[in-house]
Amino acid sequence: MRIPPLRGGHRIQLLEGSREFFPALIAAIDEARAQVLLETYIFDCTGSGADVAYALERAARRGVSVQVTVDGAGTELEDSWRWRLEQAGVQFRVFSPLGALGLLVPGQWRRLHRKLCVVDGKVGFCGGINILDDYHDPNHGALQSPRFDFALRVVGPLVTQMHQTMARQWLRMQAMSRARRAQLVGALESLRASRARVPSAPAAPLATGMPRAKAALILRDNVRNRAGIERAYRRAIGRARNEIIIANAYFVPGRKMRRALIRAARRGVKVKLLLQGRYEYFMQYYAARPVFGALLKAGVEIHEYSPSFLHAKVAVVDGMWATVGSSNLDPLSLLLAREANVVVEDIFFAARLRERLVYAMEHEGTRMNAVEYENRSGLQRAKEWVALGVMRAALAIQGKNYL
Structure with missing residues (x-):
């Protein structure tokens, strides 16, 4: 596949670590009126990770459609948190859950490692930062210094593509879930039609007051x-x-x-x-x-x-x-x-x-x-x-x- 061309008209903000990323993400979620789509490899509610979970809960309780996708190898969300979010109305899906043999099974190394979020089709986030506190590591415990990582916040035409990408992934997983429930025919039809059925997002406004960055x-x-x-x-x-x-x-x-x-x-x-x-x-x-x-x-x-x-x-x-x-x-x-x-x-x-x-x-x-x-x-x-x-x-x- 060819590399997509860069398009102008973006306002892009660099965010370092969860200490900058989480406040920007939470502010966007708290302003959501219609939809929040979130994908992450790790979702951990230790420390400041819980602040993101609370924001998703608040959004769902006020009627916003909240769809969260996590990876089956990267995330082991506590049952209490999973129950709390689902009771609030957060829709939760796990990409490729690990079976008894875990990563020993061929194909199980194909993980969902991307970190994306789109709010109301108007603002998007992309980067390497999981929903994970900078000072906490699931394997090594408390950290003396923050993890070194980056994400970005973007407003502009790119957000529509991010939205379509995430919505399509959600529909594919929905189809696969139906297939596992023995509704194979309907699931395959849903999967084939997913490209046409991806809900459109509101057009993201062009950036104003700052240079029109090109991005892809x-x-x-x-x-x-x-x-x-x-x-x-x-x-x-x-x-x-x-x-x-x-x-x-x-x-x-x-x-x-x-x-x-x-x-x-x-x-x-x-x-x-x-x-x-x-x-x-x-x-x-x-x-x-x-x-x-x-x-x-x-x-x-x-x-x-x-x-x-x-x-x-x-x-x-x-x-x-x-x-x-x-x-x-x-x-x-x-x-x-x-x-x-x-x-x-x-x-x-x-x-x-x-x-x-x-x-x-x-x-x-x-x-x-x-x-x-x-x-x-x-x-x-x-x-x-x-x-x-x-x-x-x-x-x-x-x-x-x-x-």
Whole structure:
């Protein structure tokens, strides 16, 4: 599939962490009059995550249609919260619930990883931030510093596409639910007709009082949109002339992406990567490291973020092109998961994101030393190749080959 063209007429606001994202999201939900659509990989009501749940509850109780989709692997919402939200009228669906064998079943690694919200068809949100408090981690508990992540708030034509994307996903899941209840014929007809039956959203107003940013929504799924996000990255990298900054939580780029970054560095572009510096998951942490050697030799700067977990999936190229979204640059995102990124061409938006990333690299990260990397221990290397082998095996089970 080709990369969608960027359209003008958008007002876009960068939001860092749940401390900025949640207040903006809650304000939009509290102003909702007709509909709230929300998709997230993790929905956790610990800490400030509960504030979002309360906002959804308030909206449903005043008659707003509230439809929430969560991922079956990422979310284990407490029964008390699930009951409370459903009693208020919140419609809840779980994408691909895990069975007894969990992720061991082929196909179960295909997760709903995107984070999207549209309110009344007028304002949209997209990014990497789950409904999860910045200072809480479901696996590691309380965090001393906030998770490093971004989302954006958008008003403009892009919101209509976001709405259609989410409404279509809801209808597909509804059809699948009916099929599981043995209404197979009607469900298949509903699925085939879903494109035509997606309810239209009110037209989003054009931005006023600020520069008309150009933007595009780029999706990744297992049907029509299989490689759009990776292609968008590679196109921007290939066109770069001065600087590429990428912050990515789980960075295991395939050959094409690695070659693009190496070629950019060799033609004089400053290539800087801000990556996960703290151990979070064995496979993602160690599988990334075998690819660092070739990048370091080409002159790519690698900075490891360590104050807290880095969860961002963002980039800035030449101070103009930027992307914020849910997609990691690893095979789980680029080959298996449903993802959503927004690409923005706007000097003001890019400048703010770049400023934050540069600060993180200079003051909150540690630059990787090429000599120390080459002299890392045999135990470290063994862990790396075990992790890479596990990743390759997991992909093979899903019928994929990436590295």
